[in-house]
Amino acid sequence: MNVSEAIESRRAVKAFDANHKMTDAEIERLLGLAMLSPTAFNIQNWRFVLPTDPALRRQIREVAWNQAQVTDASLLVILTADLKAWEKEPSRYWRLAAQPVRDFMVPAIDQYYRGRDTVQRDEAMRSCGIAAQSLMLSAKEMGYDTCPMDGFDFDAVAKLINLPADHAIAMFVAVGKGTQAPYPRSGPLALDEVVIRDRF
Numbered sequence: 001m002n003v004s005e006a007i008e009s010r011r012a013v014k015a016f017d018a019n020h021k022m023t024d025a026e027i028e029r030l031l032g033l034a035m036l037s038p039t040a041f042n043i044q045n046w047r048f049v050l051p052t053d054p055a056l057r058r059q060i061r062e063v064a065w066n067q068a069q070v071t072d073a074s075l076l077v078i079l080t081a082d083l084k085a086w087e088k089e090p091s092r093y094w095r096l097a098a099q100p101v102r103d104f105m106v107p108a109i110d111q112y113y114r115g116r117d118t119v120q121r122d123e124a125m126r127s128c129g130i131a132a133q134s135l136m137l138s139a140k141e142m143g144y145d146t147c148p149m150d151g152f153d154f155d156a157v158a159k160l161i162n163l164p165a166d167h168a169i170a171m172f173v174a175v176g177k178g179t180q181a182p183y184p185r186s187g188p189l190a191l192d193e194v195v196i197r198d199r200f
Contacts, residue, residue, distance in 0.1 A: 006140040013145035016176035018072040026142060027075060030175070031136040037131040040056035040123050041109045042093045046131045049078035049161050056059035059160050060180065064152035064172075073147070079132055081124030084166040086113040114171030121168060135173050145178035 001008075011042040022030075023107045031048055039045055051057050054071075061070040070076060082088070090109045113120055138148040158169060 001141045003137065004109070006137045008092060010136055010140045010146065011182035012147045013178035013182055014067070014069055014147060014176065015178060016069055016072040016145070017090050017179050018075050020143075021064040021176040022074040023177070023186070028143065030075075030076075030135060030138055034131045034135045037127070037134040039130075041086070041088070041090075041105065041112065043085045043109065043123075043126055043127075045081045046168065047080045047082055048131075049080055051076055051078065051161065053193070056160060060152070060157060063156035063160070067149070067151060069147050069149070069174040069176075070152075073106070073174065074144070074176035075174070077135060077173045077175065078161060079128040079170045079173065080161075080163060080167050081128050081170060082164075082167050083117075083120045083124055086110070086120065105121065122135040122169055124129065125170050130200045132173050135175070139175050143177075144175050147173070149174060 027050075034046075034048065035044070037046070051060060054115050057071045057076060061067065062074070064070045086109050091102065093109070094105050097105070113123075130199050132148055136148065139146050152172065157163075164168065
């Protein structure tokens, strides 16, 4: 499947085969592709939480408006971000770069993020959003359907997964074998409404 086919055929699927299991190799491949997603300054601030305990999945479903895909999907990915990734051994993000690049980039990370809490959170959400799209398109190529989700109690989920204080939850992506065709696209806007040339 080429990229345009994956984009055109990817839909938010709500009904999944609860008996289907993804292999460890498939999960590793999927997450490995998501980890190729870009992040500002290469800080790789996303953290993918995979709740595998059935009891935990049921608890998460309870605080997610009882949406069936939380428990029925083969894989539930909770996309979180380490808001302080920028200050945790930042030299490791550039360890394979040439020395002049390291000498420039590592101090630049600190200068950009330090004391800027809003920037730290905004970058976390952008990073997770890009990774989520990589997950969904990669899953489609692998023959899986997905559902991006923000319909849940963020604070309750944070408690259930013991989210560290310096992390934030961005969204869920449920991955699995869809059992029902999605509804037809329900109202895409015209290109000339969403594309602005030069200025508003």
